[in-house]
Amino acid sequence: MTLKEMDLEYVLHTYARNYVNFKNGIDATLYDEEGKDYIDFTSGIGVVSVGHGNKRLSEAICEQAKNIIHISNLYLIEPQAILAKRLVELSGYDMRLFFANSGAEANEGAIKIARKYGEVDGEIKRYKIITLKHSFHGRTITALKATGQEAMHNYFGPFPDGFVYAENIDEIEKLIDEHTVAVMIELIQGEGGVEPQDKEKVQNLAKMLKEKDVLLIVDEVQTGIYRTGELLASNLYEIEPDIITLAKGLGGGVPIGAIMTSLKDIFKPGDHGSTFGGNYLSTRAANEVIDILEEYKNSGRLDELMIYFEDKLKEIAKRYENLFEKEVGIGFMRGLRAKSADIQSKLLQKSFENRVLVLKAGRNTVRFLPPLTISKDEINEGIERFEKAIKSLEQ
Known part of the structure; x- marks a missing residue:
């Protein structure tokens, strides 16, 4: 049985795969089992932020694996505390963090924070969350419902209530009512066609929401960790969200998600949790990624x-x-x-045939998410x- 046959027989068919077997990689170059090289303009969909085979990251992961990989969040986790401190200080925001395993999990947690904020004395007063059409917030049931693409909602209902979709930022204010607790946006819609939001409109939105006591959640799962040139796209847009979600590039390939929030005491013990989230291995890797990219940015x-x-x-x-x-x-x-x-x-297929990897996105867009450490060559x-x-x- 070939590897392709094995995959087709035993793995659920959730991906339209290109059947190439990559064996190793160096920075933005991947090599298949025949030794052919491919230029990677995808970085595992924005994940491999410091490139393939990064020596510093692999050494940090190996060193940590020799000691402790996981103990659970019932005990102090040194690299987790260090990572939280660094992200707060580098962002310039007065926040605390919760660590999860993915972007979808981070967005689920952000929604829970907003919903709890909307409660008064244990009674739900505000619960609606406004998102944008063409948005993408994850594949879990609630994150999928938060996604403003109707095609994504086929087959999987009934969904949780309380999500409202705005055509664009200009439409948000008129959709706010007495039950609205938050607005959730991507500053650059990735799956939605690599579409940046207008900076002035975003700043005006942030100001208006603050005046109305409506939370601003910024999904930075794809835009975060220097993908736009700054630590966060929120820094680039010069706004201060109430909640920010991170994942993808933070671990350089090791699964990790994070929620940053200025609502520092919103959760009490037992309100939220994760068995694997923020464990020794993932946060040690993330600290090394931040080290590498901070130096790269400053250079x-x-x-x-x-x-x-x-x-x-x-x-x-x-x-x-x-x-x-x-x-x-x-x-x-x-x-x-x-x-x-x-x-x-x-063009996606022809690119693959010419051994350069690119991605599909909405609005007929060919998307490029190269490793941040890609060389000029x-x-x-x-x-x-x-x-x-x-x-x-x-x-």
């Missing part, structure tokens, strides 16, 4: 390569105006908006292969 190298990558994609968008509407995104969270779903689909090689894929469409 100026991160900003330099983000600009370089952006310029390359803008050149492609201009050169192939027959295929693309525009280039979109911020930092190393970018996209090329194709003129049709057919162009997008064919890897950018050049990846763009060259991507352009070959484009040219193969025109033949």
Whole structure:
């Protein structure tokens, strides 16, 4: 039985896989079992923030694994406390953290915080949460209902009540009523087409919500941990949310999620929990990721390569105006908006055939989420292969 046959026989068919067997990787380059190299512009969907095979991260993980991997949150976890302190100090926000295992879990926890905030003397007074159409907040039942894409809601109902979808930021205020407790947004919609929100509109929204005592939850599962050039996209947008959720790039590949909140005493013991969340292994890895990326940011190298990558994609968008509407995104969270779903689909497949990995996103967008430590040579090689894929469409 081949590996592909084994996968098809024993693994649930929830992914439209490309059947390639990667054996190792160095930074933004992956190698399959035949030794062929692939330029990775996906970083495991924004997860492998410090690249594949990062020596510092692997050594930190190995060192921790030799001592303690897990003890549970019933006891003090040294790297967890250190990570919480660092994220608070680097963000500049006066917050406390809860650690989970994924972005969906972090968003579930954020929703629970908002719902508890809406209670008065144990009675539910406010429970509605407004999210945006085209948003994506996770695959669990509640996070899926928070996702403002109707297609995502097929088959899995009945869903929890209390979610309202705004067409855009401009529409949010008129949807707020006496039962509204929070607004939950992505500052850049990833699955929704790498679509950045307007900075001034976001700032006005944050001010209005504060005046109305409605919580602002910012889903930074994809935008967080220097993906946009700053530790948080919230820093870039110069706002102070009440709740921020993190995951993906925080662990560099080790599963971890986090909730940051200014509601520092909202939860009491027993209100929320996680068996694995924030254990020794995941928080030790996350601390090393933060070390690496903070140094990289301070060196100026991160900003330099983000600009370089952006310029390359803008050149492609201009050169192939027959295929693309525009280039979109911020930092190393970018996209090329194709003129049709057919162009997008064919280009994803042709890119894979030319050994450059890219992603699909909404609004017919080809999405790019390279490792933050990608080299200029890897950018050049990846763009060259991507352009070959484009040219193969025109033949």
